[in-house]
Amino acid sequence: MAEVSYLVFQDIEKRFSSREGKGQVAAVQNVNLQIEQGELITLLGPSGCGKTTTLRMVAGFESPSRGEILLAGERINQKPPHRREMAMVFQSYALFPHLSVFENVAYGLRLRSLLEIEVRKRVLEVLELVGLEGLEHRPPQQLSGGQQQRVALARALVLQPKVLLMDEPLSNLDAKLREQMRTEIRRIQQTLGITTLYVTHDQAEAMTLADRIVIMHRGQIEQVDVPTQIYQRPASAFVADFIGQSNLLPARVVGREGEVWIIQALEQTFRLPSTALARPLAIGEAAQLLIRPEAVCLHPRGSLRAGVQRATYLGPIVEYELTLGTQLLTVVDRDPLRPRIYPVGAEVNFDFLPGCLYLLPA
Ligand SMILES: Nc1ncnc2c1ncn2[C@@H]1O[C@H](COP(=O)(O)OP(=O)(O)OP(=O)(O)O)[C@@H](O)[C@H]1O
Ligand SMILES: [Mg+2]
Incomplete structure (x- = not known):
């Protein structure tokens, strides 16, 4: 039994x-x-x-x-x-x-x-x-x-x-x-x-x-x-949003090569392994790309660029709100070697940490 x-x-x-x-x-x-x-x-x-x-x-x-x-x-x-x-x-x-x-x-x-x-x-x-x-x-x-x-x-x-x-x-x-x-x-x-x-x-x-x-x-x-x-x-956008902070970006599945899914978001292309999908989606299906604030990596050679709308200094971390077109992006920066805080109005470059993206159904 x-x-x-x-x-x-x-x-x-x-x-x-x-x-x-x-x-x-x-x-x-x-x-x-x-x-x-x-x-x-x-x-x-x-x-x-x-x-x-x-x-x-x-x-x-x-x-x-x-x-x-x-x-x-x-x-x-x-x-x-x-x-x-x-x-x-x-x-x-x-x-x-x-x-x-x-x-x-x-x-x-x-x-x-x-x-x-x-x-x-x-x-x-x-x-x-x-x-x-x-x-x-x-x-x-x-x-x-x-x-x-x-x-x-x-x-x-x-x-x-x-x-x-x-x-x-x-x-x-x-x-x-x-x-x-x-x-x-x-x-x-x-x-x-x-x-x-x-x-x-x-x-x-x-x-x-x-x-x-x-x-x-x-x-x-x-x-x-x-x-x-x-x-x-997280199994759903509700869970993602309820636990911790989350950026949920509108995204779309545009293709698939075996176990790699091709996703479009922020006018960029991302390649995600099957394990980064909450569930399999159809090609062409709308989705939401989950990016946790700590998975946004600010650095001068980053391939994405956004404006600083808000900067909050919290000691060990700095919390930013970035705007990228109509999209808001919350970022947690904990680089202890960064000499200064980016001021409101500054333009910053960043990338998403590979392996930290997760795709949810829309
Ligand atoms: N005795 C009751 N008669 C009618 N409705 C009830 C009764 N007890 C609970 N409910 C309803 O059932 C739902 C769930 O209530 P419950 O108290 O289990 O929520 P909860 O998750 O504990 O919320 P909270 O975090 O506010 O304590 C609510 O919509 C509540 O209004
Ligand atoms: Mg209760």
């Missing part, structure tokens, strides 16, 4: 009655996904794309309108939340203000009527894991935002859930703390080897945390892949 994945979504759909009271709207549709044990999957996408709804169906707070959710081969659609052995961490930490850190974390264990000595052992272990040792007697309001989020995480982990669900857990923290906490979350997740579904709309967070990223758009999955593939080989 084929090996089954740990957590499986089979053709999941969730419809809600529309808020205007007219018929139904699909919040999630055609979702098929296989998650392996110990994987950290981030669900990434714009507001309203169905991330929270997906997570809530796994937790059992919503039931799918169609399709199956399987955990370790068992269908769990009808299983009530408290019997799924999952734990969820929310954006609002939802701590009990009148209980100490220790009692907040111990809460779920007490409902299971464990021996006091066992409760103590498990709570102290998990507090150490999340870096809160010594703070167990404090009330939550005497903790920083980051520490409160650690309590929320500890409270989830102490239950030793089969799956950890996190819905934008860091969005209430400032940028610096968010970066620190995401490294911490990754460390803890890997220490425990716990299967995790992590919702975010922050692409840097999704990239640094994930084994694989699921990009959602209007209730559907656009792409599931490891971060490098999502960035370098």
Whole structure:
């Protein structure tokens, strides 16, 4: 028998009655996904794309309108939340203000009527894991935002859930703390080897945390892949645009010589290997050429030429907006030896780094 994945979504759909009271709207549709044990999957996408709804169906707070959710081969659609052995961490930490850190974390264990000595052992272990040792007697309001989020995480982990669900857990923290906490979350997740579904709309967070990223758009999955593939080989213009900065130039397929495709864009001809195409296209078909800002290489002998419309100095990099006819081109220049910043109005020469071009359907 084929090996089954740990957590499986089979053709999941969730419809809600529309808020205007007219018929139904699909919040999630055609979702098929296989998650392996110990994987950290981030669900990434714009507001309203169905991330929270997906997570809530796994937790059992919503039931799918169609399709199956399987955990370790068992269908769990009808299983009530408290019997799924999952734990969820929310954006609002939802701590009990009148209980100490220790009692907040111990809460779920007490409902299971464990021996006091066992409760103590498990709570102290998990507090150490999340870096809160010594703070167990404090009330939550005497903790920083980051520490409160650690309590929320500890409270989830102490239950030793089969799956950890996190819905934008860091969005209430400032940028610096968010970066620190995401490294911490990754460390803890890997220490425990716990299967995790992590919702975010922050692409840097999704990239640094994930084994694989699921990009959602209007209730559907656009792409599931490891971060490098999502960035370098996006499945659609939506993904390309959503992850990182992108220049999408109007292009056309004009010919093909075996595994080499001849593409026209910016009145130039480019030769791309088949691997640089999101999918095979017909000769004559319109397309979009994806060029990441760092793949534009400024140098005096470059064969293309454009005017500087905007120059932003950011220390290690300079960001330019170039105009080339009606086309705008975002460029990130990180040459530490370049003596000066090109001023607005200057004309610059450049080339595209070969091997960094990618062709998407129009
Ligand atoms: N209980 C509900 N009743 C009706 N519509 C709902 C309900 N819950 C969610 N929706 C709709 O389903 C869609 C997906 O919502 P969801 O909360 O899953 O999005 P999200 O990706 O988590 O967005 P955000 O990033 O803003 O949190 C939205 O259009 C939302 O309005
Ligand atoms: Mg949400």
